Amino acid sequence: MTDLAALAEALETPAPYDPILKRHVAAAVIGNGLEFYDFITYATFAVPIAHTFFPNHSPFVSQMLSLATFGAGFIPRPLGAILIGRYADRVGRKPAMIFSFTLMGLAILGLALTPSFAQIGVAAPILAVTWRLLQGFALGGEVGPTTAFLIEAAPPERRAFFAVWQNISQNLAAMGGGLVGVTMAALIGATLLEAWGWRVAFLLGALTLPVGFWLRRSLPETLHRKSSSTGAHPDRAHLLVHVRIFLIGLGLVAAGTVSTYVFAYMTTYAITTLHLPTGIALSVSIVTGAVGIVFGLAGALLSDRIGRRPLLIWPRVAFLLATWPAFHLMVQNHDAVTLLVANGVLAAIGSFMGASLIVGVAESIHKDMRGTGLGTVYATAVAVFGGTTQPVIHWLIHITGDPLAPGWYMMAFTCVGLAASLFFKESAHRQVNAAA
16 A cells, blocks of 8 residues: 555656756757847837838928838737747647747848848838737747746746846847948948848848747746645636736836837837937947846845845836936936936836846736637737837827927836736745646
């Protein structure tokens, strides 16, 4: 009997598995990094892209068409989140991550190699929009499976530390995009930058594609791993709980993504509204990226010690209080130091809560629907609010003449995020690998 009991206990005990390795983390976050490199590159070169695909006698109309094309890539994100996320929840995280990365690479290469309007006429903007739609579908299915993989593979006490590398990959990509823009502007000048320089910037990002494929092919699978607790999530059967998590997550991600896209717009804002030199404007991405890495790591380490909820509330209060003074000083002074310092301070506060946001939402969703659920929350928030942020604030500045419009817009969504944070239930100690 003793032998039978020991055998039964051994069968019920999950088999040990190797800890997550550095290359596994790199494989998971490389897609997110490539997304933000592409995003920063498009935002940085929005003006030459507008001239290439959407020539118009009105600079405002040309720029709006370029930004609208950028926004079109957000429309299919929820569909990608549902389809690719469901694939990740049924088949595995690894195949879903390889599939989304393949589509992403195809879209980036397609846009970089599409001929201009002067060469092929109306087919050029049609192709540009098509590539953005394909990329949006792929990116919609990227975040859910990759974040699910990271928190399922990470030690329970270090989930935020591993999840924050999603944010860090964004900041590294922002720095890379900014450095590429500054370097190319200095080396080849505005004329060549508009003619073909922006294409080179996209192709430089595409160099990560072979590395990404190789890394992702070596990933272990985490979908079928079990923890020592095999009970189902206690809230799994309650539809209202799922709706609550979706709404809270939507508010949190909407606030975060609007801030992110306002930061990305600051290059255009510095040139068109503050009338600063292009080199200084391009430096904003470098500063915000560097600050985001340092404070993102600090926030993740603290989140693993004290929990997610405090870091979702108090930094957001500080962010709300700091936004108007930062924009007021930028508009009042019109100088490089104020621009970089103001953006650096806001980026530091925002990055401090980044890990708690993404890992907190992921921990709150049951494992067998985490890829779909997290991806849908993220993609919906980004599609509805992120994709519209740049065109909306560009339009608001145009019709109101108020250079503080981006700050007011960001403050409004910070209030939404703060309200969602107050309703968020602490998730730091939840079991994320419970069997279905």
